[in-house]
Amino acid sequence: MTLSQYDYIFAIGTCFALLDAYNNGANDVANAWATSVSSRSITYRQAMIFGTVFEMLGAITVGARTADTIKNGIIPNEAFQGNAGVQMLAFTCALAAASSWVMWCTKHSAHVSSTYSLISAVAGVGVATVGASQVQWGWNEGKGLGAIFAGLGMAPAISACFGAIIFMLIKLVVHIRSNPVPWAIWTSPFFFLIAGTICTLSIVYKGSPSLGLSSKPSWYIASVTMGTGAGVALLAGLFFVPFVYARILKKDYTVKWYMFLMGPLLFTRTPPADAIEARVPDYAVVQHADEDDExxxxxxxxxxxxxxxxxxxxxxxxxxxxxxxxxxxxxxxxxxxxxxxxxxxxxxxxxxxxxxxxxxxxxxxxxxxxxxxxxxxxxxxxxxxxxxxxxxxxxxxxxxxxxxxxxxxxxxxxxxxxxxKYPNEVEHTYSFVQVLTACTASFAHGANDIGNSVGPWAVIYGAWSTGSAAEAKASVPIWQLAVLSATISLGLITYGYNIMKVMGNKITYHSPSRGCSMEMGAAITVLVFSQFSLPVSTSMCITGATVGVGLCNGSLKAVNFQRVGLLVMAWIMTIPIAGTLGGVLMGLFLNAPSFS
Structure with a gap:
């Protein structure tokens, strides 16, 4: 292959990497934020802002680890025998197949996993390129297809358990009380502690390879993690608790959002004489308005x-x-x-x-x-x-x-x-907690799913810039993580609504207390898999957590299993379709007639 052909493949591969990242944002990230929007804890526009910030943080600080699995864990680098051109073409075809399938599904509001789309496409391309015997079908030290597809069943089940445990804890501590509002207010720092600890753990525990945090001793990891979580809980106790105490228990409607800076002084604030009820948003899922409501x-x-x-x-x-x-x-x-x-x-x-x-x-x-x-x-x-x-x-x-x-x-x-349906005053308290859990879930998604696009793109870029297939073993540059995480955010902002509208409340009833449980359950699962370098679908995790929390209502009828069944069918169909598309596309290019 000539240098101009290398340039051509690199340009095409870059376009498909960006398209794959865009589809990732419009599909997977939209599903992750659908829980917060469905619970009315956050508006769609606010979700776009927080999603952009925390997706990029997770991708840049942690995301390179799962990218290495996509790069080298499925098709061994040695299988290309130093042929950089074939290696570039292989990962370009994988990106083309995966992004095309996810784009078609997003257009028709069919939610699929971009993670498993790309993994299946890479496996199909590997069969067409180096033969089925060279593809890592087994465990391969946690990086082979056996380990990755094990998450297809494990991740939703684990997320369901985590989500159900957290929500049952909220029910036992708050919801079953005869007067649950004070319990919700005074126990809220504990849930801030959980969210802060998990988010910090994802950065510190092995962290980003470029930060060199993996060599830190265990006592350092434990102290920083727990210290940060405790610090978040302390700040919640000093500023958040007095704020919601004044707004909800004292029913002081004159308290503005920026007054949380007053901290404990809000405990002594005298409410107006006509403060007879707490003015909080209505968190009912279905609401009726007049015909001319703008x-x-x-x-x-x-x-x-x-x-x-x-x-x-x-x-x-x-x-x-x-x-x-x-x-x-x-x-x-x-x-x-x-x-x-x-x-x-x-x-x-x-x-x-x-x-x-x-x-x-x-x-x-x-x-x-x-x-x-x-x-x-x-x-x-x-x-x-x-x-x-x-x-x-x-x-x-x-x-x-x-x-x-x-x-x-x-x-x-x-x-x-x-x-x-729980009191709006209680749900209002957890709406603040859910903002933090949503950001944690978004951070977890950026840490895990950025590897879908950046792994193949890093291979293509490395082979193009050096002319050697060996460059695929190099670490992923930070600038590539930043570019693709920004593209993911663009997909969420411009087209994420097409997936959000068929998720969230389409599965089960959502509220802030339920939503933060779902997001925490999914975030814990994603971060656990990410620490072991296993790409796992964030969509599957949040869906599993949603079902788990929905079952906590005490009835199977509280979950729309028709929607869940359609989701599972789409996940399963993704594997053969994306794999076949990638394999056929690569086979056509490899066996195309040459007239030179």
């Missing part, structure tokens, strides 16, 4: 869904629709038209873009007609603006709960009916 942002709703409305019960009725007068497809189209009409009324850039697209439809004839070319030049900037901002205005909750009168809406109503 907060509606979902194309999947017919009637509006918003926050802060009160009725006689915590749980609001599902959005209603007359299914006997229109088909399900017609109802969905009506909802989308109504949603787009609202967006066109907005004053910002998205409103401008939606109005531009609405007022400049493509004319008759082919796209290359002169009139259509002029229209297309007007539409392109608006299309790009919509692509960047559309998801930020999407109402995830409305899409998750479904439309009353349709089979899905009725199914979700039955699932929600078997979940006990």
């Amino acid at each position: 907060s509606t942002n979902s194309p999947d709703s017919i009637t509006e869904i918003g926050e802060g409305k009160t009725t006689d019960s915590n749980e609001k009725r599902l959005v209603t629709a007359e299914t006997n007068e229109a088909s399900y497809k017609d109802l969905m189209q009506q909802g989308q038209d109504k949603f787009h009409a609202r967006l066109r009324k907005k004053a910002g850039p998205l409103g401008w873009a939606m109005r531009t697209l609405h007022e400049n439809p493509m004319g008759p004839g082919e796209m290359y007609e002169l009139n259509n070319i002029r229209i297309l030049l007007i539409r392109i900037p608006a299309m790009l603006t919509c692509g960047l901002l559309y998801g930020l205005h999407y109402d995830i909750h409305a899409a998750q709960s479904g439309i009353s009168g349709t089979p899905e809406g009725e199914r979700m109503a039955r699932v929600y009916a078997h979940a006990k």
